[in-house]
Amino acid sequence: MAPSSTATSLPVPVAPIPSIDALISRRAANRTFKHFAASITDGAPKNFKPHPKPLALSFGRPNAQYFPVKKITVEVDDYPFQDTLFKNEERSQKPVVIERYPEDSELLGTGEALQYGNIVGLPAFHKFLTNFVQRIHSPAYDDWEVTASNGAGEGLNKVADALIDPGDVVLFEEFTFSPFGNNVRNVGGIPVPVKIKFQKEEDDGISADIDVEYLSHLLENWDELKPELKGNKPKAFYTIPTCQNPTGLTQSPETRQKIYNLASLHNFIIIEDDPYGYLTLPPFAVPDVESLKKHDVSIDDYLQNHLVPSYLKFDTEGRVVRVETFSKVFAPGLRLGFVVGHRKIIDVIKKYSSIVTRAPSGPAQLLLLNIIDQKYGGIDGWLEWILKMRLAYTHRRNVLISSIVNSEAYKLGYIKVVSCDAGMFASLLVNFPQGTDNIQKINLLNYKLLQHGVAVVLGHKMAIDEDFSEGSSNFLRLSYACLDTDDELHEAGSRLSTAVKEFFDNGLEY
Template sequence: MTADATVMRHISQRAQQREVVGFHGVPLPDHVNRHLSPISLSGGRPHEGFYPLTKITYEFKDHPFGEPKVAEDASKLDLKRALNYGPTEGFPQLLEFAKDLVLLTNKPGYSGWNVTLTNGSGDSLHKVFNLLLDPGDTVLLEAYTFVPTINTIGSWGGSPVPVPINFEDGGIDVDYLEQLLEGWFQGQYQEKPFPKVLYTIPTGQNPTGLSLKESKRERVYGLAKKYDFIIVEDDPYGYIQLGAFTDGVDNPFDDDTYDSARFVKERLLKSYIQYDSDGRVLRLETFSKVFAPGARLGFIVGHSELIRRIIDHSNISTKAPSGLSQVSVLSAIAHSGGARGWIEWCVKVSKVYTERKNVLIRTLLESEAYKKGYFKYNEADAGMFITIDLNLPEGDDHRLELEGLRYKAIEKGVEVVLGKNMAFTPEYAKSAKFIRLTLATASDNDELIEAARRLSQAVLSFFEQ
């Protein structure tokens, strides 16, 4: 079966019926020759002379938390274009970068792919589920996940079904997934339609920080082909790699030998789209985690027919992403040196996050609460989150008592996210004994150390009172 036939079957009726109607009239017939220097009296794009803003000066850091330097003429996109309406799919210069980055890191396994820019991953998810879901369609996803996604799925009529996470094996439980699909029509969800989509965060999973092994990813893609569903791969964290925790000091990125080629080869796990042969993977990337969340800028990679229909949706909703956001990101890209320079910036970001991980875990493991066996640490591979497991009885409902722990943490002066709040079914919320901690928000290592001490005191107080 061809990739075109595969993707067309999965497009929702809403997306198939969408028409994009412009006001410029029908396309010109071949016999009409355009004037070489036309004057426009047709559009609504103001001349740049009306813009009060004429120049933006950017300062960039060559290392996270480093000293800023003024970048001269860093942008490939001038302001008179950035301040005006742009192409719905994004400016060509940034699309070119996105494609270069894909080719460098996650080249799809087929030729007919394309990209489109979006207003960040939230916008990407909104448009992807609009594209794929008809009311009642079943979506599989990790039992603990970025829960706002559930609202997005529901807004388009989708019905989410949880798949457990194997904390020992690094992500979604592939054995469970296979058994679920094989026995769907005899199992607990038999009243629901057979799954149409798997939504997954396979690298630096939120909330667990786990990364699914490549052998498992290959199995999941094989299941997608066998059972004919689409994989929506959300990867906001994959470029932030975390070295394994050993002595709380060792950091593999300290020796500065990781250039872009080595980082891609040795650290980045294969995307599902690299296994893809028939266009059944939509990969979501964002500039939020290694550039700036406020830029609200990301992109989707996938089969060109799917991307075209996402652009059609943008044409009647958000239109193009912010031109100022695009010119800002392009300036950073030019300053860093293109796709390879961008990856080298990610290496530097990974170095700092790994140092933070070391500091936080080392402090936790030195605590009285840890030495008394009240919690254990779960290794995290990528991203900005780690988790600790509390030593509570298996099979009990811990929701109420964990709220008590959260209150104690607040009283001690530290805020955390309870694992139960990252579950979207009562079954998994009841059994969640873990706490999610972020490496991202503290101002420095001293603040992380103090946060770890406060959390340890709250855990100690929780168990002993």
């Protein structure tokens, strides 16, 4: 999906590209790491030659023969919801068998995975991550690296440490994954919100996107618009570009190119948090299990026409740091993810890992990599699994949204669905009359929702600054990821719609 010719309509920089070093935090740049077993040949005599086959008495790691786990056998589903949505599909009964020392040297065994591991990930896992980035989102420059993390949350915390000094300004989408705000504040950063615009479409639907004009105007007139931060322009912009949490918006390639141009022009880093990016969905339709497979696509079609390009694809200067996780496409309990960025930024993240978290879980890497290698046959087979997840999410979204758009509350215009074409979230605008105190009324509506037995997230609970976003806080975040069955999803939408209608029929009172 190539960006259109309008993507570069904002000014692009003409000055020389500044050094990446200036964008790394002083804390991270000054951090050192020493280990008692490292560089033991430093200061060796001039004629010193190390033995080609040394016998190590220096390592404090146990021999793999001490590990009680010799072999692991894993049975793996061929489809998500394979006993319901895909109950008629052919399945493989072959288990994944993980040996202590696999005969295939390319496979990861328990003997290696249960041992102390590398900071960047075990060699086979790190190779997989590097190849995956090259296959899917290869940056537009050469000097990049990847390092494994203990999930996106931990990766984001390391990115905050690597980039943000006390007093540095970080731009946020006004509604966002608020825990990263805690990471930024923890290192002394100052969060500043950026407007998200909701607008009506021709089909009477609602779409959302970053308000790029607002962002451009803010950056061009920073000292006048933010006098309390005069002379302190933003160091970074944190964004969730696909299935934005909580609004569900997905930035177009044109929006991404424009924001990258602004980052280059005003010299800030883009922190791209993309846990849902691979789960792009076709447009909403009436749910129909029998015709679900018509939305299936080939891997090449998916990569070229359905997967929205990462900010890495626009990055020619090394100013994008991408944070990924396997939580949404495999399992959150693995606590496994990775960070992609300029080599100098990854270097300081690795130093932090050496001191704080050390290596990611070996068993988590072992399980994930062996399933991808043995069950799916590598990266393309892994993408096939993601495409199956895409179909399952498509159906579940259709079930939930269908129950809402067929309700009296929707037909009376009390609620509108914001277009949700990726991931696991949809947002629902509540059409309060002009001048309503959105936060006060949405809190009151929530009691009605809870009375009817449905739990949602209130939009303002994920605002960086509630006062800034009060006028846009008339929405609810819905997730179609967790409930077990279609009946439960349909019932949840029905309960929600009934509660909204009662609330409006009672004059916006409980």
